[in-house]
Amino acid sequence: MQQFSLCYNKVKKNCLKFIKSQETKTDKFKNKERMIKSFLIPLCFWISKKAEKKTPYFVGLAGGQGTGKTTSSSLIKIILIKYFKLKVFRISIDDFYKTRKERISLSKRVHPMLLTRGVPGTHDINMMLNFFKGVKSEKFKKLKLPTFNKAIDDRFKKKYWYDLKERPDVIIFEGWCVGAKAEKGNTINKSINFMEKNKDKKSIWRKYVNQQLKSKYKKLFSQLDCLIYLKAKNFRLLQKWRLKQERKLLLNSKKNSKLKIMNKEDVLSFMQTYQRITQNMFKNMPKYASIVINLNSNHQMKSAVYKNK
Numbered sequence: 537m538q539q540f541s542l543c544y545n546k547v548k549k550n551c552l553k554f555i556k557s558q559e560t561k562t563d564k565f566k567n568k569e570r571m572i573k574s575f576l577i578p579l580c581f582w583i584s585k586k587a588e589k590k591t592p593y594f595v596g597l598a599g600g601q602g603t604g605k606t607t608s609s610s611l612i613k614i615i616l617i618k619y620f621k622l623k624v625f626r627i628s629i630d631d632f633y634k635t636r637k638e639r640i641s642l643s644k645r646v647h648p649m650l651l652t653r654g655v656p657g658t659h660d661i662n663m664m665l666n667f668f669k670g671v672k673s674e675k676f677k678k679l680k681l682p683t684f685n686k687a688i689d690d691r692f693k694k695k696y697w698y699d700l701k702e703r704p705d706v707i708i709f710e711g712w713c714v715g716a717k718a719e720k721g722n723t724i725n726k727s728i729n730f731m732e733k734n735k736d737k738k739s740i741w742r743k744y745v746n747q748q749l750k751s752k753y754k755k756l757f758s759q760l761d762c763l764i765y766l767k768a769k770n771f772r773l774l775q776k777w778r779l780k781q782e783r784k785l786l787l788n789s790k791k792n793s794k795l796k797i798m799n800k801e802d803v804l805s806f807m808q809t810y811q812r813i814t815q816n817m818f819k820n821m822p823k824y825a826s827i828v829i830n831l832n833s834n835h836q837m838k839s840a841v842y843k844n845k
Contacts (some may be wrong), residue, residue, distance in 0.1 A: 597710040599766030603778025625704040629711030655750040718750035731808035765825035
């Protein structure tokens with residue numbers, strides 16, 4: 537399609553420059569032109585048709601750990617700004633994690649496993665709801681929004697937070713559990729991995745997390761205008777990609793001894809907290825996501841399924 541080619545010529549330089557910034561000597565992106573041309577540009581045309589300039593259009597972008605949410609959402613932002621001249625703001629649900637101090641308190645009150653960031657219940661839901669409400673307000677002036685430093689497992693100081701000075705046309709809200717729905721029935725009582733079996737014997741942790749999805753997170757996710765899902769083949773692939781992600785973080789950290797970089801055992805253990813919701817998303821999210829982008833075993837986009845919405 538001629539429009540897509542025109543768009544590609546306009547955004548190519550910026551997109552490839554961003555991709556290069558994400559590469560390391562041993563980890564290069566393959567088929568990047570195809571990803572931009574065949575998947576991200578058509579997706580941006582779809583979003584631009586939906587976006588009204590009166591109120592921000594909320595794009596939810598979900599996918600398991602290591603699926604490339606940050607890269608995809610950053611490229612979508614570049615294309616929407618450069619070609620479609622839209623004002624775009626991208627933020628991750630990860631930026632809204634509760635502080636370490638708050639999670640310590642939560643772990644003492646409810647269950648020790650809630651000290652580990654990641655699952656629903658470990659985010660500041662009121663801060664997210666206020667962000668959604670504030671950005672839609674006709675009286676919008678400016679917003680200060682948090683950024684989270686995973687390397688130290690706590691929020692950055694306020695001077696490093698996002699300054700949102702004008703209301704965006706499009707907001708990309710990305711995260712591994714964005715759009716996830718609560719588990720139904722009694723399946724929650726059956727442990728699915730070593731961590732649940734040994735650290736959550738009475739199912740207190742998983743029931744608390746599920747209740748969060750059923751209530752506050754449901755309210756939050758219902759405000760999304762569309763939902764894009766990056767779907768991997770299975771959980772084992774996600775583990776492999778997440779380990780690669782951690783190696784990148786190690787390279788970027790310049791080996792600062794204060795940074796909490798996880799080893800292989802830590803990563804695989806950490807991912808067990810994500811497993812239940814991630815596997816439910818594999819099964820259910822393709823039924824209700826607006827767009828499902830299927831990823832192959834080599835971490836590349838292979839097909840896209842659009843739902844009428």
